[in-house]
Amino acid sequence: MEHTNNVKLDLAGVGVGPFNLSIAALLSDKTEINARFFEGRDSFAWHPGLLLDNTNMQTMFLKDLVSAVNPESRYSFLSYLVKNKKFYRFLSAELQCISRHEFSDYLAWTAHQLDNVQFSTRVEHVDFNGQHFNLHTNQGVYQANNLCIGTGKVPSIPECAKAHVGERVLHAAEIGLRERDFTGKRVMIIGGGQSGADIFLNALQSKWGQPKSLDWLSRRSNYQPLDEASFTNEFFAPDYVDAFVELAPEIKSQEVATQKLTSDGITQKALLTIYQELYHRFDVLKQDKWVRLLPHRTLTHLAQDANGFKLTASNALSQCLEAHHADIVILATGFEAPTPSCLSSIIPLLDMDAHNRYQMTPDFELKWEGQNTNKIFAVNAGMHSHGIAEPQLSLMAWRSARIINSLAGEQLFETNSGRGMIDWLSPATVSTAAVI
Numbered sequence: 001m002e003h004t005n006n007v008k009l010d011l012a013g014v015g016v017g018p019f020n021l022s023i024a025a026l027l028s029d030k031t032e033i034n035a036r037f038f039e040g041r042d043s044f045a046w047h048p049g050l051l052l053d054n055t056n057m058q059t060m061f062l063k064d065l066v067s068a069v070n071p072e073s074r075y076s077f078l079s080y081l082v083k084n085k086k087f088y089r090f091l092s093a094e095l096q097c098i099s100r101h102e103f104s105d106y107l108a109w110t111a112h113q114l115d116n117v118q119f120s121t122r123v124e125h126v127d128f129n130g131q132h133f134n135l136h137t138n139q140g141v142y143q144a145n146n147l148c149i150g151t152g153k154v155p156s157i158p159e160c161a162k163a164h165v166g167e168r169v170l171h172a173a174e175i176g177l178r179e180r181d182f183t184g185k186r187v188m189i190i191g192g193g194q195s196g197a198d199i200f201l202n203a204l205q206s207k208w209g210q211p212k213s214l215d216w217l218s219r220r221s222n223y224q225p226l227d228e229a230s231f232t233n234e235f236f237a238p239d240y241v242d243a244f245v246e247l248a249p250e251i252k253s254q255e256v257a258t259q260k261l262t263s264d265g266i267t268q269k270a271l272l273t274i275y276q277e278l279y280h281r282f283d284v285l286k287q288d289k290w291v292r293l294l295p296h297r298t299l300t301h302l303a304q305d306a307n308g309f310k311l312t313a314s315n316a317l318s319q320c321l322e323a324h325h326a327d328i329v330i331l332a333t334g335f336e337a338p339t340p341s342c343l344s345s346i347i348p349l350l351d352m353d354a355h356n357r358y359q360m361t362p363d364f365e366l367k368w369e370g371q372n373t374n375k376i377f378a379v380n381a382g383m384h385s386h387g388i389a390e391p392q393l394s395l396m397a398w399r400s401a402r403i404i405n406s407l408a409g410e411q412l413f414e415t416n417s418g419r420g421m422i423d424w425l426s427p428a429t430v431s432t433a434a435v436i
């Protein structure tokens with residue numbers, strides 16, 4: 001018999017990564033909303049398997065959990081620096097971007113101060129009884145009038161690699177979770193994004209022992225930089241999201257497709273560090289070349305052979321198939337967002353679009369049949385509806401404020417950040433159809 005906790009929450013958060021943590025931090029002094037955020041882990045962790053040496057944030061530290069809408073909050077990054085007595089040394093260090101270790105430490109510092117975050121509580125199943133949601137957890141059942149889904153993403157594994165996943169074929173997200181020894185092994189990294197770059201650099205610096213060889217294979221035409229230009233950053237501003245939500249679905253898809261490198265490229269700092277490390281080893285120290293860079297290739301087949309693995313890749317330049325060999329294959333192939341399994345009872349009640357994705361209001365609320373009385377919000381789940389900033393940290397505080405205001409039915413936080421630099425949409429005088 002499941003134990004039912006004797007409290008009905010206004011808001012239950014499922015999962016505590018940075019995004020729900022931001023909402024929890026902003027709600028911490030809003031006593032009018034009784035919220036609790038449930039996290040399966042025993043303590044806060046931010047992609048712990050990818051917290052490697054020499055890994056830095058892609059976003060500025062002021063894009064923290066709260067500052068964009070509540071700079072007075074005690075959970076700002078600046079507050080973290082002062083309370084941890086490192087403010088002056090932080091300034092003297094002149095960091096252009098901070099390490100992921102430091103941002104992770106800031107997130108954990110916040111999470112473990114908040115009364116509304118409950119660890120060691122995995123939400124197994126959620127159902128709706130017509131009046132409220134029941135969250136079935138390993139700590140009993142919790143009742144809530146509204147939900148916020150913040151369960152994040154899961155590793156994306158290429159189809160051809162699925163049957164081989166284990167000790168020697170692993171996703172990037174696993175790499176830092178335990179000791180590895182690649183000494184004398186042929187190591188192949190698949191994927192030319194930031195995680196691939198971070199792992200390549202660490203392997204190059206022999207973090208896991210000196211490999212026999214190190215190959216870095218990527219479908220992209222080269223090792224491409226993150227587009228961090230000033231005007232590109234306007235995509236990560238509230239008024240672009242406000243314009244984006246108004247667009248037709250096919251225009252939204254086109255926009256997102258053209259913006260890949262605004263979020264998925266490799267930082268200039270990481271690219272330069274890798275290039276300089278390669279130059280030093282092979283052009284200055286004159287080591288025998290044990291590294292190969294293999295862009296423009298798509299992994300098509302992976303098979304175990306007598307000595308290790310045979311990888312087949314199609315080369316987009318030569319249009320030929322190539323064979324490569326490795327003992328260790330690291331899949332830096334990104335993440336995907338399946339519908340969380342704990343929502344299986346709720347899914348049939350949701351309005352989905354033609355691609356089976358959530359339909360969302362501008363306030364990050366899912367459209368569903370009980371929407372008039374009970375709200376379901378979701379974070380990191382609406383790139384198709386809200387644009388390229390949705391999986392990023394840049395607008396998390398602003399999004400949290402929108403969600404809280406919608407839940408409260410009043411402006412608890414100011415979300416108008418002023419007019420942006422670019423006029424994304426101007427009042428239409430004549431429709432395109434009429435012109436044609």
Ligand SMILES: Cc1cc2nc3c(=O)[nH]c(=O)nc-3n(C[C@H](O)[C@H](O)[C@H](O)COP(=O)(O)OP(=O)(O)OC[C@H]3O[C@@H](n4cnc5c(N)ncnc54)[C@H](O)[C@@H]3O)c2cc1C
Pocket residue numbers: 014015016017018019020038039040041045046047050056057058059121122123124150151152153195342379380391392393394
């Ligand atoms: C290595 C890496 C580095 C990144 N760096 C940046 C960056 O520099 N800048 C940037 O803008 N973006 C960055 N991102 C993108 C994005 O900001 C992060 O992925 C971010 O962690 C997303 O936060 P989240 O809260 O959605 O999910 P997550 O961080 O994945 O957290 C989800 C949490 O939910 C918990 N959970 C899941 N299911 C349940 C359940 N049923 N019950 C209870 N708990 C559950 C999980 O245990 C987890 O703790 C990075 C992503 C990665 C992978």
